[in-house]
Amino acid sequence: MHPIAPSKIVVGGCLLAFSASFLNTGFLLSTGTSVSHLTGDIARIGSGLSSFGESDELPTVRVTVATLGFILGAVISGFLLHHPALELRKPYGRILAALGLCIIAAHGFYLRLPILSIGIAGAVCGAQNALASRYRGVVLRTTHLTGLFTDLGIHLGMKLRGHRVESWKLWIPVFITFSFMAGAVVSSIFVMRDQSDWMLAAGVGYLIGGIVLSLYKRITGIGEDVDHGQ
Numbered sequence: 668m669h670p671i672a673p674s675k676i677v678v679g680g681c682l683l684a685f686s687a688s689f690l691n692t693g694f695l696l697s698t699g700t701s702v703s704h705l706t707g708d709i710a711r712i713g714s715g716l717s718s719f720g721e722s723d724e725l726p727t728v729r730v731t732v733a734t735l736g737f738i739l740g741a742v743i744s745g746f747l748l749h750h751p752a753l754e755l756r757k758p759y760g761r762i763l764a765a766l767g768l769c770i771i772a773a774h775g776f777y778l779r780l781p782i783l784s785i786g787i788a789g790a791v792c793g794a795q796n797a798l799a800s801r802y803r804g805v806v807l808r809t810t811h812l813t814g815l816f817t818d819l820g821i822h823l824g825m826k827l828r829g830h831r832v833e834s835w836k837l838w839i840p841v842f843i844t845f846s847f848m849a850g851a852v853v854s855s856i857f858v859m860r861d862q863s864d865w866m867l868a869a870g871v872g873y874l875i876g877g878i879v880l881s882l883y884k885r886i887t888g889i890g891e892d893v894d895h896g897q
Contacts, residue, residue, distance in 0.1 A: 744793070
């Protein structure tokens with residue numbers, strides 16, 4: 668069995684964080700709705716319910732759809748992958764390619780049914796976030812940063828206390844945070860320049876990434892090696 672190198676985890680996590688941030692920022696700027704931050708969404712739902720019927724109900728409906736979509740996406744990942752630990756024999760490439768197709772479909776629905784696009788994007792983020800949530804004691808999250816900052820603080824505190832903490836456990840949150848920020852910057856440039864195809868670009872990115880990962884696993888046989896070692 669060939670273990671997965673932490674460097675590959677960092678690269679993969681950074682690419683996924685960039686993609687999720689690109690998608691989320693696009694929706695925030697174009698609809699005012701987050702599709703990857705459930706904490707803020709739940710707060711907005713509660714705020715909207717407190718004044719339901721007295722003001723515009725559309726924002727509350729949108730964040731509710733995004734939240735339900737996120738949960739549905741996580742359920743689908745759990746159904747397909749069965750376990751949250753990272754294992755390369757799992758069909759991550761095919762799932763990412765399928766998520767890309769979903770985003771491309773959301774792009775097609777956006778002008779006529781934007782709320783459906785929000786639900787699909789929420790499901791994509793939920794599915795991505797649940798693809799692999801654990802790796803050698805580290806909780807992996809690529810659609811939001813709160814948990815990553817918590818892990819960074821815990822591991823940094825342990826290291827300052829004198830405990831042995833592998834350096835990659837400190838670098839993963841840092842690199843993923845910068846990737847998330849980069850995704851937001853690039854997405855903002857797309858939207859502010861009135862590039863209506865920003866969602867299509869996100870979908871194509873996921874699709875290509877999934878295909879490349881599947882081909883890489885097939886060429887290197889890395890997934891089969893992990894499977895045989897179990």
